[in-house]
Amino acid sequence: MSLLLEASQITKRFPGTLALDRAHIELRAGEIHAVLGENGAGKSTLMKIISGVYTADEGQILLEGRPVAPANPHEALELGIAIVHQELSVVPALSVAENIFGGRLPTNALGMVRYNRLYENARSVLQDLQLDIDPRAPMETLSVANQQVVEIAKALSFQCKILILDEPTSALTAREADILFGLLRRLASEGTGIFYISHKLSEIFTLADRVTVLRDGRTIGTRAIAKTTPDEVIRMMVGRELGDFYPAKNPDQGAPLLEVRDLRLNGQTEANSFSLYDGEILGIAGLIGSGRSELARAIFGADRKASGEILIDGKRVEINSPADAIRHGLGYLPEDRKAAGLFLDMAVRRNIVAADLKEITRHGFISNSKERSIAEQFVSRLNINTPSIDQEVRRLSGGNQQKALVAKWLAIRPRILIVDEPTRGIDVGAKREIHFLLRELAANHVGIIMISSELPEILGLSDRILVMHEGMIVGEIDAADATEELIMTYASGQQGKVYASNNRS
Numbered sequence: 001m002s003l004l005l006e007a008s009q010i011t012k013r014f015p016g017t018l019a020l021d022r023a024h025i026e027l028r029a030g031e032i033h034a035v036l037g038e039n040g041a042g043k044s045t046l047m048k049i050i051s052g053v054y055t056a057d058e059g060q061i062l063l064e065g066r067p068v069a070p071a072n073p074h075e076a077l078e079l080g081i082a083i084v085h086q087e088l089s090v091v092p093a094l095s096v097a098e099n100i101f102g103g104r105l106p107t108n109a110l111g112m113v114r115y116n117r118l119y120e121n122a123r124s125v126l127q128d129l130q131l132d133i134d135p136r137a138p139m140e141t142l143s144v145a146n147q148q149v150v151e152i153a154k155a156l157s158f159q160c161k162i163l164i165l166d167e168p169t170s171a172l173t174a175r176e177a178d179i180l181f182g183l184l185r186r187l188a189s190e191g192t193g194i195f196y197i198s199h200k201l202s203e204i205f206t207l208a209d210r211v212t213v214l215r216d217g218r219t220i221g222t223r224a225i226a227k228t229t230p231d232e233v234i235r236m237m238v239g240r241e242l243g244d245f246y247p248a249k250n251p252d253q254g255a256p257l258l259e260v261r262d263l264r265l266n267g268q269t270e271a272n273s274f275s276l277y278d279g280e281i282l283g284i285a286g287l288i289g290s291g292r293s294e295l296a297r298a299i300f301g302a303d304r305k306a307s308g309e310i311l312i313d314g315k316r317v318e319i320n321s322p323a324d325a326i327r328h329g330l331g332y333l334p335e336d337r338k339a340a341g342l343f344l345d346m347a348v349r350r351n352i353v354a355a356d357l358k359e360i361t362r363h364g365f366i367s368n369s370k371e372r373s374i375a376e377q378f379v380s381r382l383n384i385n386t387p388s389i390d391q392e393v394r395r396l397s398g399g400n401q402q403k404a405l406v407a408k409w410l411a412i413r414p415r416i417l418i419v420d421e422p423t424r425g426i427d428v429g430a431k432r433e434i435h436f437l438l439r440e441l442a443a444n445h446v447g448i449i450m451i452s453s454e455l456p457e458i459l460g461l462s463d464r465i466l467v468m469h470e471g472m473i474v475g476e477i478d479a480a481d482a483t484e485e486l487i488m489t490y491a492s493g494q495q496g497k498v499y500a501s502n503n504r505s
């Protein structure tokens with residue numbers, strides 16, 4: 001396979017951070033090249049330099065042997081380099097077709113947009129991806145997963161030589177991811193070179209031909225996938241052995257901490273009941289869209305409930321808003337860190353204490369020293385990679401933003417913590433830290449409800465598992481009996497409702 005691209009000695013500094021330190025990477029025509037590394041290792045920055053978003057302070061990029069230095073994304077596209085970013089960048093009010101062809105709309109002699117042609121072109125791009133998405137639909141009516149897929153369709157519509165995907169599957173279902181993988185393999189077989197960033201090792205080992213590992217802005221090495229192992233690449237990423245990936249479980253749980261009785265969501269006919277016990281980690285599995293987040297939001301008072309009651313420590317409580325929920329000792333780490341979780345323009349320290357202002361406020365003033373000490377404590381405990389607690393959250397790498405969100409909810413010291421996809425976009429080392437932290441909280445009598453789409457995480461961490469399908473809890477599985485197959489049987493609706501409310505046996 002011929003060499004498409006070679007980036008060498010790439011250095012990039014941000015104020016207070018050396019993001020890349022003489023990094024090196026190459027890409028052959030027709031290969032899928034995975035880029036791995038801990039949160040903040042420099043993966044996105046390196047790819048942004050190759051795609052013209054940033055310019056390197058030092059170093060050289062050779063494209064098919066010729067030196068190039070794309071000054072902006074447009075120049076990179078003209079060179080045949082397209083990127084799909086980690087964070088969505090769609091225009092919600094515009095149609096799918098306009099999002100795909102934004103800036104390149106087909107026009108007639110009078111300069112008017114030829115909408116029929118536009119929709120036709122978009123339909124053919126979407127068909128290539130086997131996607132059943134209406135090109136005329138406004139982007140904001142699509143699920144996050146479909147929006148992500150449209151961004152990929154957009155990149156592909158440029159007929160690029162080099163396609164860069166930065167964590168493309170973090171919001172995709174398994175089926176959507178499979179379609180994407182099929183497509184990437186086809187593109188590669190036609191000669192496209194693909195850089196693929198992901199924290200999901202299983203994905204990398206089924207998809208990629210080679211992998212390059214970055215650590216602290218440096219290239220640690222490149223391996224052929226066939227000649228390496230997950231253990232080896234983890235060692236390269238974190239620079240040490242990690243040890244057990246999941247903490248030991250808790251076999252004996254205490255009294256009921258949270259009881260949810262006949263909770264019915266708006267627009268739904270059937271109701272859900274379940275209990276969470278002191279010291280327990282209760283996993284909630286199910287496909288994307290099965291109603292897990294809606295259930296969590298209703299418990300937390302973020303959405304209105306049609307009916308039902310909630311008991312904490314056996315006493316009925318009224319929760320009609322997140323403020324009520326926090327007062328009753330509930331914390332909720334939402335799925336979407338951008339929309340619901342973080343104040344991107346504010347400093348790390350202010351984000352960490354944001355849900356806990358009561359604790360640090362005296363006579364209406366925020367105590368600076370208290371805020372600093374709480375923030376410092378969480379930054380070190382969760383190993384948040386930031387030059388200081390005064391850094392704006394938007395300047396953190398994606399995974400470190402997620403850690404800041406976790407810290408924010410830990411800081412209120414909740415009695416009951418609901419976490420929705422808590423380790424999405426988080427590297428293996430930090431994932432393990434969060435798992436151990438959740439277990440430690442449970443051991444200290446915090447009840448944990450964990451929604452996750454990663455079955456290994458559900459299996460590895462939960463003491464008990466509820467499975468949802470179409471808004472209903474359709475299965476309850478004890479950790480000892482749980483397997484991926486059993487969870488999927490319930491999640492896909494192939495098993496009826498066998499679970500009786502509040503029945504633990």
Ligand SMILES: Nc1ncnc2c1ncn2[C@@H]1O[C@H](COP(=O)(O)OP(=O)(O)OP(=O)(O)O)[C@@H](O)[C@H]1O
Pocket residue numbers: 014015017018019037038039040041042043044045046086385386395396397398399400425427
């Ligand atoms: N615009 C920016 N301003 C300041 N610092 C930045 C900026 N972008 C990235 N950084 C810093 O550069 C380093 C590398 O960040 P980068 O986003 O490349 O990491 P990453 O490997 O993609 O991590 P993740 O897995 O979390 O996405 C981090 O320390 C990050 O905080």
Ligand SMILES: [Mg+2]
Pocket residue numbers: 043044045086166397398399
């Ligand atoms: Mg990144």
